Amino acid sequence: MITSRCPAVAFLTWFVCSGLLAVQMAGVRVRLFYFKTGKPATGEQIALYLGEASRASTPKLEATTSSDGVAVFRLAEPFPKAVWVYTENGRMEGCAVEGLIPFDDVMRQGVTIGVDNKEGFRGGVCKGDRSAIERLRAKPGEIVVFVRKLSIWEKMQN
Numbered sequence: 001m002i003t004s005r006c007p008a009v010a011f012l013t014w015f016v017c018s019g020l021l022a023v024q025m026a027g028v029r030v031r032l033f034y035f036k037t038g039k040p041a042t043g044e045q046i047a048l049y050l051g052e053a054s055r056a057s058t059p060k061l062e063a064t065t066s067s068d069g070v071a072v073f074r075l076a077e078p079f080p081k082a083v084w085v086y087t088e089n090g091r092m093e094g095c096a097v098e099g100l101i102p103f104d105d106v107m108r109q110g111v112t113i114g115v116d117n118k119e120g121f122r123g124g125v126c127k128g129d130r131s132a133i134e135r136l137r138a139k140p141g142e143i144v145v146f147v148r149k150l151s152i153w154e155k156m157q158n
Helices: 004-018 104-110 131-135 150-155
Strands: 025-034 045-049 061-066 068-075 082-086 092-094 111-113 142-149
Touching: 025 045, 025 082, 025 104, 061 068, 082 104, 082 142
Parallel strands: 025 142, 111 142
Antiparallel strands: 025 068, 045 061, 045 082, 092 142
């Protein structure tokens, strides 16, 4: 009886190990930089929504940025059509209002979320060297987000 199962077990082992049964995975790197200094935002809790965040059923992944400001998210197939990065954790906020980001754009060329140009809105309070946006531009598989630290007054209001 054991000998009759061995070929099936051997075939199944080969099938799994050969990658034919493997699930496709994609790694998305989210890099956070403080716009004012161009330095990485380290130790910050962020979320990556796999679709429209306003829907309660949208899956969400959370991570903390490393010493180089990077949070890595592993996504399995089926990949979402779009993702959304949530950076507002009570200590910082994004310098631009971003919408849903097409997942294909992230994987193909990378997406950089810079600074809004509207005075009096987020872009008006994010001060810094705008050349950093080009210098730190996203690469394929990455989302780069420029953020600013909240003031003590803003933190107290939250």
